[in-house]
Amino acid sequence: MQRKPGPCTRAALQLAALVVLTALPLTAACDSTGGSAQFLGRNARDSIVIGVKSDQPGTGWQTDGYKYSGFDIKVADALTKDLHIGKTFSNVPSEDRVAALTQSDANHVDLVIATFSITKERMKRIWFAGPYAETQQGFLVRRDGPAVKSLGDLRGKPVCAWNGTVSAEALQNRAQGLGTYEAPTAAQCVDDLRSGRAAAFSTDQLILHGFAARYSELEVVPDVVIGSANYYGVGMAKKDPNGRSNLRDCRRIRDALKRYVGTSAWDLDLKTELPLVEQAPDWKTRYRPSPADIDRLSCTDDVEG
Secondary structure: OOOOOOHHHHHHHHHHHHHHHHHHHHHHHOOOOOOOOEEOOEEOOOEEEEEEOOEEOOOEEEEOOOEEEOHHHHHHHHHHHHHOOEEEEEEOOHHHHHHHHHOOOOOOOOEEOOOOEOOHHHHOOEEEEEEEEEEEEEEEEEOOOOOOOOHHHHEOOEEEEEOOOHHHHHHHHHOOOEEEEEEOOHHHHHHHHHHOOOOEEEEEHHHHHHHHHHOOOEEEOOOOOEEEEEEEEEEEEOEOOOOOEOHHHHHHHHHHHHHHHOOHHHHHHHHHHOHHHHHOOOHHHHHOOOHHHHHHHOOOOOOOO
16 A cells, blocks of 8 residues: 655655756756856857867877877867867968958867967957967077077078968068068978078977977077067957857956966976977976966957056
8 A cells, every 4th residue: 555645745845846847947058168058159068169280299280180289289178178168170370360260161260279379460350368378489490500699690591480470570570681581381491491491490489399399400599589478379259150249258268278377287288298398497487377467468459568
């Protein structure tokens, strides 16, 4: 014989049912990315597309047609893990990074993490979160070539930079007297350097350290730099494809970067992917941006201060 539930039991069952029914809409409306069912205009359970480099060993490098490695890839892994979102990678050339974010076509990406320097001109068109690294522009030379101890040692000599980057602009504006020319890719500059067609290749030191680690006959000139630091940021469109502002999502990425950059995980990722950075005794502070820099440069139309 089955016993009928008493008044207290019935009340407990009704309360439990009410709790379950109340929770259901919250589960449907929220997700693990922090309460929003959308991220950069996509369903939060969908993967986002991240534009990365494929020809820069140590920062963004692709092998076997699909495997990616490099510090930028580690940054993407840390961000998407923190925000609980999936990702796929897409190759993006340097000169197409802004267009890949702002144009709605087959080449559109949701984020760009590709040694993407934060500049005032770019900030007018897209949001940046970051920086996640900082570096100065330097020079890569052959170990068996003439010693380079100052810019004067490169006067009149062919120095390669690749177009679509701030490095090419800096050489033209701040290093007159060099035989500067532009190549379409970093790989072309490295080939020119290795073959003797160029006396040096100039771009960000972090990028150069990656090439120096891959090609043992090359080295980064330690103390010859141009201009002030470049700051690498995570780029995104200011509005998603539906016209909604991405500012809130930019701030979420900013906060995730602050949590990552201040940890030993950042140290490990940088020295694993770019082992030559450890040659500088101050490498952790030299390449690590401060929380104040991340706040100052993230999700804004212009640089303050």
